[in-house]
Amino acid sequence: xxxxxxxxxxxxxxxxxxxxxxxxxxxxxxxxxxxxxxxxxxxxxxxxxxxxxxxxxxxxxxxxxxxxxxxxxxxxxxxxxxxxxxxxxxxxxxxxxxxxxxxxxxxxxxxxxxxxxxxxxxxxxxxxxxxxxxxxxxxxxxxxxxxxxxxxxxxxxxxxxxxxxxxxxxxxxxxxxxxxxxxxxxxxxxxxxxxxxxxxxxxxxxxxxxxxxxxxxxxxxxxxxxxxxxxxxxxxxxxxxxxxxxxxxxxxxxxxxxxxxxxxxxxxxxxxxxxxxxxxxxxxxxxxxxxxxxxxxxx
Numbered sequence: 001x002x003x004x005x006x007x008x009x010x011x012x013x014x015x016x017x018x019x020x021x022x023x024x025x026x027x028x029x030x031x032x033x034x035x036x037x038x039x040x041x042x043x044x045x046x047x048x049x050x051x052x053x054x055x056x057x058x059x060x061x062x063x064x065x066x067x068x069x070x071x072x073x074x075x076x077x078x079x080x081x082x083x084x085x086x087x088x089x090x091x092x093x094x095x096x097x098x099x100x101x102x103x104x105x106x107x108x109x110x111x112x113x114x115x116x117x118x119x120x121x122x123x124x125x126x127x128x129x130x131x132x133x134x135x136x137x138x139x140x141x142x143x144x145x146x147x148x149x150x151x152x153x154x155x156x157x158x159x160x161x162x163x164x165x166x167x168x169x170x171x172x173x174x175x176x177x178x179x180x181x182x183x184x185x186x187x188x189x190x191x192x193x194x195x196x197x198x199x200x201x202x203x204x205x206x207x208x209x210x211x212x213x214x215x216x217x218x219x220x221x222x223x224x225x226x227x228x229x230x231x232x233x234x235x236x237x238x239x240x241x242x243x244x245x246x247x248x249x250x251x252x253x254x255x256x257x258x259x260x261x262x263x264x265x266x267x268x269x270x271x272x273x274x275x276x277x278x279x280x281x282x283x284x285x286x287x288x289x290x291x292x293x294x295x296x297x298x299x
Contacts, residue, residue, distance in 0.1 A: 032193075034224040036144060037151045038205050061222065061240065064156065064208035066163040067248040072103045073167075073206075075131040076111035084179040088195025089133060091235070092203050095265065099242050101255025104207065116170050117141070125168045126155055132168045139174035146175050149198055149226065152205040167206045171198070181233050182276040194233040197226060204241070208248050212240070231276065236269040238262070 077086065093105045116136030119125040122143055125132060136142060144151055154167035177184055181194035200221050211224045219238035226234060239262045246258070255261055 031225050032147060032149055032228050034149060034201060034211070034226055036148050037202065037224070038153070038210075060216075061210060061212050061220075061244040062208055062248065063205075063210040064154075064162050064164050065248065066160065067208045068164045069157060071249070072106040073131055074106050074108045075133065076109055076114075077107075077132070078115050078134040079110040079112060080115055080135055081133070082179060084183070085135075085195050088178075088180060089199045091196040092199035095200055095235070095237065096203055096207060096245065098265065099237065099245050099251075099255060099261060100249045101252035102249070104249070116173075122151065122170065123153060125170065126153060126166055129166055130168075131166055134168065134170050135173040135178070136170050137173050139172050142170055144172075146172075148172060149176060149193055149228070150202050152202045154206065164206075164208060169199075169202045169206060176228070181229070181231055182272070184230065186230060191228055192230050192232075193226075193228045194235070197221075197234045200235065200237065201226065204237075204245075207245060209241070209244055217241075233269075233272070235272065236265050 077089070081089070097104050111130060111132050111134075114128075114130075114132070114134070116125075116134035117138045119134075119141070121141055125134065139146060139148075142151060150169060150171045152167065152169050155165045157163045157165050171178055175190065176193045177186065177190045178193050178195045178198070181192050181197070184192045186192050204222050209222050212220045212222045214223045214225075217223070217238050217240045219236075220241050221234065221237045222241060239258055242258050242261055246256075
């Protein structure tokens with residue numbers, strides 16, 4: 001893959017010691033930029049705010065101090081999402097819910113007959129007031145560069161640029177294969193992207209988090225880059241990510257113990273890596289078997 005914005009490396013066995021969350025030996029390793037995976041500014045359909053206005057509302061790691069106007073967030077999904085893509089999205093949602101110890105998302109069904117390609121451009125998907133997660137096979141209509149893995153867009157309340165009213169995530173299925181990186185193989189010049197890892201990052205934006213620099217917090221899932229390729233995942237968040245989200249939504253019960261939550265998430269991620277490294281075909285996740293996204297039939 002020779003897309004601009006992607007750094008190419010040859011992964012040697014020794015890289016496992018440096019990037020313990022990756023299972024790769026002698027494979028190709030790509031670090032994809034996520035710098036352009038959010039909107040520049042957006043308040044309401046047809047209205048905009050200048051970057052300087054939006055930036056005044058930012059605190060470190062947060063773009064919406066008040067989070068959502070209402071939780072849990074009702075959402076629908078593109079009917080063409082595969083079982084593994086739905087599971088990856090569900091895993092990511094469950095992780096963020098674990099961070100705060102409360103329900104953040106409420107699945108209300110597929111968005112019948114509506115796909116990413118149904119929209120004329122990037123921002124028009126916000127006009128229907130549905131919080132949707134869509135696959136775009138004609139990525140050019142979004143106006144984003146081909147190398148962008150996904151993009152999250154949202155409306156702030158017109159009266160409050162610190163509160164989110166609606167949001168969508170658009171996934172680039174034109175230039176990437178999205179799914180379980182432990183199971184998928186690259187093909188047709190398309191590189192594998194782990195859906196859980198990518199969705200954790202994008203849902204962070206959807207919930208109110210912004211990018212942080214690698215120098216500020218190298219372990220943050222909100223660093224604007226993601227290693228992609230077969231067997232490459234990052235299904236975890238940092239302690240700062242946990243604190244940032246709890247500063248917006250609070251916490252309940254044992255989730256208020258940041259170190260314990262972090263340790264549990266790291267243990268789960270490492271356990272998945274061990275399963276994959278040992279050749280187990282079904283690598284575990286955090287989504288319950290009866291989660292609505294797992295029960296949804298493929299269309």
